[in-house]
Amino acid sequence: MFNKLRLLTPGPTPIPEDVRLALARDMIHHRKADFKRVMERIQPGLQHLFGTREQVLPLSCSGTGAMYAAVTNLFAPGEKVVVVEGGKFGERWREIAQAHGLRVVSLVQEPGEAVTAAAVGEALAMHADARAVLVQASETSMGVLHPVRELGALTNGSNTLLVVDGISAVGISPCPMDQWHIDCLLTGSQKGLMLPPGLALLSLSARAWDKVRDVKPANFYFNLLAERDKNLEHQTLFTSPVNLLQGLAAGLDLFRTQGLESVYRKQWALTKMTRAGVRSLGLDLLAKTHFTWGLTSIKLGPGIDGGAILKTAADSYGVVMAGGQGDLKKSVIRVGHMGHVDWSDVLAGLHALKMGLTQAGGYSAARSYLEDALRAYEEALEGGYPGVEA
Amino acid sequence: MFNKLRLLTPGPTPIPEDVRLALARDMIHHRKADFKRVMERIQPGLQHLFGTREQVLPLSCSGTGAMYAAVTNLFAPGEKVVVVEGGKFGERWREIAQAHGLRVVSLVQEPGEAVTAAAVGEALAMHADARAVLVQASETSMGVLHPVRELGALTNGSNTLLVVDGISAVGISPCPMDQWHIDCLLTGSQKGLMLPPGLALLSLSARAWDKVRDVKPANFYFNLLAERDKNLEHQTLFTSPVNLLQGLAAGLDLFRTQGLESVYRKQWALTKMTRAGVRSLGLDLLAKTHFTWGLTSIKLGPGIDGGAILKTAADSYGVVMAGGQGDLKKSVIRVGHMGHVDWSDVLAGLHALKMGLTQAGGYSAARSYLEDALRAYEEALEGGYPGVEA
Numbered sequence: 001m002f003n004k005l006r007l008l009t010p011g012p013t014p015i016p017e018d019v020r021l022a023l024a025r026d027m028i029h030h031r032k033a034d035f036k037r038v039m040e041r042i043q044p045g046l047q048h049l050f051g052t053r054e055q056v057l058p059l060s061c062s063g064t065g066a067m068y069a070a071v072t073n074l075f076a077p078g079e080k081v082v083v084v085e086g087g088k089f090g091e092r093w094r095e096i097a098q099a100h101g102l103r104v105v106s107l108v109q110e111p112g113e114a115v116t117a118a119a120v121g122e123a124l125a126m127h128a129d130a131r132a133v134l135v136q137a138s139e140t141s142m143g144v145l146h147p148v149r150e151l152g153a154l155t156n157g158s159n160t161l162l163v164v165d166g167i168s169a170v171g172i173s174p175c176p177m178d179q180w181h182i183d184c185l186l187t188g189s190q191k192g193l194m195l196p197p198g199l200a201l202l203s204l205s206a207r208a209w210d211k212v213r214d215v216k217p218a219n220f221y222f223n224l225l226a227e228r229d230k231n232l233e234h235q236t237l238f239t240s241p242v243n244l245l246q247g248l249a250a251g252l253d254l255f256r257t258q259g260l261e262s263v264y265r266k267q268w269a270l271t272k273m274t275r276a277g278v279r280s281l282g283l284d285l286l287a288k289t290h291f292t293w294g295l296t297s298i299k300l301g302p303g304i305d306g307g308a309i310l311k312t313a314a315d316s317y318g319v320v321m322a323g324g325q326g327d328l329k330k331s332v333i334r335v336g337h338m339g340h341v342d343w344s345d346v347l348a349g350l351h352a353l354k355m356g357l358t359q360a361g362g363y364s365a366a367r368s369y370l371e372d373a374l375r376a377y378e379e380a381l382e383g384g385y386p387g388v389e390a
Numbered sequence: 391m392f393n394k395l396r397l398l399t400p401g402p403t404p405i406p407e408d409v410r411l412a413l414a415r416d417m418i419h420h421r422k423a424d425f426k427r428v429m430e431r432i433q434p435g436l437q438h439l440f441g442t443r444e445q446v447l448p449l450s451c452s453g454t455g456a457m458y459a460a461v462t463n464l465f466a467p468g469e470k471v472v473v474v475e476g477g478k479f480g481e482r483w484r485e486i487a488q489a490h491g492l493r494v495v496s497l498v499q500e501p502g503e504a505v506t507a508a509a510v511g512e513a514l515a516m517h518a519d520a521r522a523v524l525v526q527a528s529e530t531s532m533g534v535l536h537p538v539r540e541l542g543a544l545t546n547g548s549n550t551l552l553v554v555d556g557i558s559a560v561g562i563s564p565c566p567m568d569q570w571h572i573d574c575l576l577t578g579s580q581k582g583l584m585l586p587p588g589l590a591l592l593s594l595s596a597r598a599w600d601k602v603r604d605v606k607p608a609n610f611y612f613n614l615l616a617e618r619d620k621n622l623e624h625q626t627l628f629t630s631p632v633n634l635l636q637g638l639a640a641g642l643d644l645f646r647t648q649g650l651e652s653v654y655r656k657q658w659a660l661t662k663m664t665r666a667g668v669r670s671l672g673l674d675l676l677a678k679t680h681f682t683w684g685l686t687s688i689k690l691g692p693g694i695d696g697g698a699i700l701k702t703a704a705d706s707y708g709v710v711m712a713g714g715q716g717d718l719k720k721s722v723i724r725v726g727h728m729g730h731v732d733w734s735d736v737l738a739g740l741h742a743l744k745m746g747l748t749q750a751g752g753y754s755a756a757r758s759y760l761e762d763a764l765r766a767y768e769e770a771l772e773g774g775y776p777g778v779e780a
Contacts, residue, residue: 002648002656004732024414258392266392318732342394342708347741348734351764370760374741 003318008349010140010168010295010322012190012197013339015247019194022250023243030242036234038249043231045252046201048260050166050185051176056203057227058248060241063167063188066200068096069222070163070184074132074208076215077101081132082123082160084115087141088325089165093134105130111328112142112297114290117150124160131211132161132183137169141325143297143334144287145173152181161208167191170201171255172267172338173293174385183208189244192263192294194251194339199244267293268385269377270337270346277350277373278335281357281366286332293385294338297324298353299331301362306330309356319352343377393708398739400530400558400685400712402580402587403729405637409584412640413633420630428639429624435642436591438650440575441566446593447617448638450631453557453578456590458486459612460553460574463602464522464594467491471522472513472550474505477531478715479555483524495520501718502532502687504680507540514550521601522551522573527559531715533687533724535563535680542571551598557581560591561645562657562728563683564775573598579634582653582684584641584729589634657683658775659767660727660736667740667763668725671747671756676722683775684728687714688743689721691752696720699746709742733767 007014015023028034039058046056059066071093075081081102083094086109097104105127109115115135124130133155137148148164155162161183169175170185171192177185186202189195204212204224212224223237230237255263274296275285286297300306306323307330313319324332335349350373357363397404405413418424429448436446449456461483465471471492473484476499487494495517497505505525514520523545527538538554545552551573559565560575561582567575576592579585594602594614602614613627620627645653664686665675676687690696696713697720703709714722725739740763747753 002652002732004730004734006734262392318734340394342392344394344396344708344734344738344741347737347760351734351737367761368758370737371757 003316006319006345006348008319008321008336008341008345010191010334010336010338011188013194013336014341015194015196016251016254016340018254019247019250023196023247025243025246027242030240031235035240035242038245039231039234042245042249042252045256049171049252049255050201050203052178052185052203054177054203054205055228055231056201057224057231058236058240058245059200059202059222059227060198060236060238061200062197063165063186063200064092065222066186066188066202067092067165069202069219069224070186071096071100071102071134072219072222073212073217073224074161074163074184074215075100075102078103079131080105080127080129081134082107082120082127082130084120084133084135084146085109086113086115086136086139086144086146087111089136089139089141089167093165097134109144112144112286112288112299114144114146114287117147117154120151121154124154124158130160132163134163136165136167137175138167138173138292138294140168140292140295142287143292143295145169145290145292147290148175148182149180155183156181161211168292168294168338171263174264177203177205189248192339193248195244195247199241199248264293264385265381266342267338269380270341270343271296272380273343273346273373273377274335274337274350276376277346277369278353280369280372281350281354283357295334295336298333298335300333304357304360304362306333308360309333309353312356312359313352317348317352317355319348321349321353343374347373393706396709396735396738398709398711398726398731398735400581400724400726400728401578403584403726404731405584405586406641406644406730408644409637409640413586413637415633415636417632420632421625425630425632426624428635429621432635432639432642435646439561439642439645440591440593442568442575442593444567444593444595445618445621446591447614447621448626448630448635449590449592449612449617450588450626450628451590452587453555453576453590454482455612456576456578456592457482457555459592459609459614460576461486461490461492461524462609462612463607463614464551464553464574464598464605465490465492466605468493469521470495470517470519471524472497472510472517472520474510474523474525474536475499476503476505476526476529476534476536477501479526479529479531479557483555487524499534502534502676502678502689504534504536504677507537507544510541511544514544514548520550522553524553526555526557527565528557528563528682528684530558530682530685532676533682533685534677535559535682537680538565538572539570545573546571551601558682558684558728561653564654567593567595579638582729583638585634585637589631589638654683654775655771656732657728659770660731660733661686662770663733663736663763663767664725664727664740666766667736667759668743670759670762671740671744673747685724685726688723688725690723694747694750694752696723698750699723699743702746702749703742707738707742707745709738711739711743733764737763
């Protein structure tokens with residue numbers, strides 16, 4: 001009652017009321033006609049969101065499950081892949097690939113840095129036998145946006161697939177699969193899709209499906225070819241996560257009503273707003289140039305404990321944000337602003353951040369951090385977001 | 391998805407999740423044991439909220455229904471009452487009293503002004519036959535707080551009852567019935583109680599019950615004596631508003647967890663916050679000295695259309711506030727901040743107000759209105775609220 005809970009983490013994200021009401025609906029059976037109607041209804045919305053004419057497959061798993069499904073279906077042990085390691089989730093691509101017996105060429109990035117298309121091009125030139133580039137559209141651990149469109153221009157027409165983890169990008173910033181020549185795009189439910197965790201979505205290009213057929217994966221659970229056949233019957237291979245799919249249908253209705261362009265415009269404006277507020281507080285941004293549109297990562301000065309800031313923000317202001325990951329746990333704060341988050345939520349986040357910072361001994365004489373942030377928001381809304389066209 | 395709806399009206403107010411979940415529960419029958427357990431459970435919480443050892447009766451009606459019940463049960467046609475008319479709801483006391491055939495001595499106040507105990511004392515001296523003073527603890531139409539405690543000191547021990555409409559006061563600012571010698575205290579569900587409209591609550595002092603017994607009201611529906619008997623059996627006289635009472639039980643749990651003192655502290659701090667922000671925007675406050683803790687009324691300068699401000703705030707920022715009432719419709723804006731509202735909601739309200747004002751041509755070069763408001767909030771939280779003791 002005193003402070004409302006405001007969830008500004010980079011997933012799970014707050015859930016809109018229409019989606020929560022759909023999630024609360026009673027069970028229907030996943031092999032019956034009324035469920036098939038739900039599945040039929042969500043497919044066009046998912047294709048629009050993914051920017052693809054291919055099927056988008058719902059999988060009952062976390063985002064990591066979909067990453068695992070991609071790797072194990074697309075590649076045979078012994079094959080070589082290039083992995084962009086820009087943080088914890090790039091690392092995860094590597095770990096999954098290695099666990100599957102792939103040979104990995106790893107392109108490790110400095111914290112906050114995006115890979116360059118030139119570096120990937122060089123790696124591919126050195127490793128002509130690399131069958132794919134595995135990359136995050138948005139590296140959630142750093143708040144970095146990798147140049148997926150440029151990577152697609154590199155791999156398109158070659159023997160190399162472009163496999164993209166879109167977990168904090170799909171529904172947040174443009175990542176049109178067909179237009180950008182992405183061969184595998186996947187996401188989880190708890191980010192831009194504004195759902196609880198537990199559902200992943202994955203789509204493959206025609207040439208990626210050819211590759212899967214070559215590989216003949218032995219997977220029993222993550223069997224994408226069988227999943228695809230079942231999807232044509234508006235079902236899932238095994239028991240479906242029924243209420244998440246009912247919630248997804250409601251969420252896709254919101255995307256349709258709002259318009260994807262309008263969502264991107266909001267996400268861009270919230271990002272510019274957060275960055276302006278953080279700068280006005282005298283703090284450093286971790287990702288300088290290539291930044292995610294759904295979260296902002298902040299690099300704290302020496303001697304400032306991020307954990308203490310998060311505690312004050314949550315306990316005294318009701319705002320829950322995230323720390324860094326791995327080595328950056330205490331020295332980085334990540335403010336999520338994706339999905340069902342608006343300007344006022346970000347305002348709360350900035351003030352909680354400022355008060356946490358003050359308590360942690362890091363107060364800078366910032367005065368107009370909220371007004372500065374709001375001005376940046378208005379300007380970005382007005383100006384629109386950077387185009388998706390090459 | 392773009393802007394969340396933020397309801398900053400002086401009722402209905404936003405509903406906490408725990409209460410919404412309770413409201414969504416399936417029906418139980420209002421004459422059976424499980425419902426009686428709900429009724430038994432809410433009574434101590436209501437008594438704590440009202441500050442009384444008397445029974446608090448739930449009535450299936452709006453707040454006006456409870457005002458009507460009070461007047462028609464407590465007074466016989468022809469009796470005289472003093473009415474404090476400080477706005478639309480004081481006017482309503484007069485209208486109900488007149489409709490019931492009472493002789494009304496009306497103390498009309500200037501907009502934004504509270505009645506003084508001296509003026510009421512004078513009226514009572516002139517009208518020794520007045521059987522009651524009818525007053526609002528908080529006049530919602532003006533955001534004015536009348537000096538109920540002082541009025542109680544006047545009427546206590548006399549032949550005059552003190553009848554208090556606590557509709558935007560109970561659960562918002564202190565109004566302890568027994569301690570302040572209030573003879574009738576009533577409220578509606580859609581303000582401090584954080585429920586949908588449709589439920590009213592009313593309590594009478596021992597001497598008020600004596601008066602009801604003298605009057606022998608012929609009311610069939612609002613029959614308080616019969617309602618009281620039924621309440622002793624943990625029921626209501628006619629069909630109970632079952633889900634509102636289930637919601638009330640959940641809401642009272644929140645009050646118990648939070649503590650009433652803590653709620654008052656928050657309400658006081660939000661009021662000081664809003665007033666500081668409004669002043670920082672260069673706007674005038676309607677209630678200068680005696681102001682409600684659950685809403686702030688703003689007097690607009692000439693030529694500024696309040697309707698246009700409200701429209702911008704709602705359409706472009708998702709913040710719904712209220713205009714003035716009656717003649718003040720266009721020239722007053724009322725920002726509600728009662729119940730399930732916190733500092734961040736008020737922040738949103740102030741910014742939406744500023745942007746609406748700018749669009750309506752009333753922009754003053756306000757810069758740090760948000761920081762000024764937050765500073766006032768922190769100071770008021772720290773300092774605590776004005777005491778309830780005489």
